[in-house]
Amino acid sequence: GKTTLLNHLMRSYINKGFDPFIIINDYENAKIDAQQFIEYLKSKKVKALSGNCICCSGINELRNLVNQIPRRINGITLIEANGTSDACSLMGFLGVGLNDHFLPPIQISVVNVKNWQKRGEHNELEANQIQVSSMIVLTHIENTKTQRVAIVIKELQSLNPLAKIINFK
Numbered sequence: 001g002k003t004t005l006l007n008h009l010m011r012s013y014i015n016k017g018f019d020p021f022i023i024i025n026d027y028e029n030a031k032i033d034a035q036q037f038i039e040y041l042k043s044k045k046v047k048a049l050s051g052n053c054i055c056c057s058g059i060n061e062l063r064n065l066v067n068q069i070p071r072r073i074n075g076i077t078l079i080e081a082n083g084t085s086d087a088c089s090l091m092g093f094l095g096v097g098l099n100d101h102f103l104p105p106i107q108i109s110v111v112n113v114k115n116w117q118k119r120g121e122h123n124e125l126e127a128n129q130i131q132v133s134s135m136i137v138l139t140h141i142e143n144t145k146t147q148r149v150a151i152v153i154k155e156l157q158s159l160n161p162l163a164k165i166i167n168f169k
Helices: 002-015 030-035 059-068 087-094 120-131 146-159
Strands: 019-026 046-050 075-080 108-112 135-139 164-167
Touching: 002 019, 002 075, 002 108, 019 030, 019 059, 030 046, 046 059, 059 075, 059 087, 087 120, 108 120, 120 146, 135 146, 146 164
Parallel strands: 019 046, 019 075, 108 135, 135 164
Antiparallel strands: none
């Protein structure tokens, strides 16, 4: 769902006159995911960071990459972190040590309603990502019972009552 949402955001921003720069982080297939954006953006505006996590071992690589992004009229930088990134660390990093032409970051979390809090050892990480989110995008709603959706929304609201929650189809 993250890459699908990123693709949607990128096209929406382009249609509104923005100049996006995209960074994709994954342990294995960031370059594969990055290829789908080349159709809309020049390859120099899409960077793939594979093999590490941008919230810990890859944080310096991310900082260097972000600081090299040139100023652009209507520029926006979209970063897709891998699913196990520590959002608190990443948001803290994005607020410190970056060039001053970057506005404060906005965290968008994608929540698969069917699998929310069913990931065992990753449940706490999943909850932490919600706590620092400005927006929460729900996916996989169409084939999920209404009661399950309501329970997930209630849990999300209790973790972060200020985040906007929307459905993504």
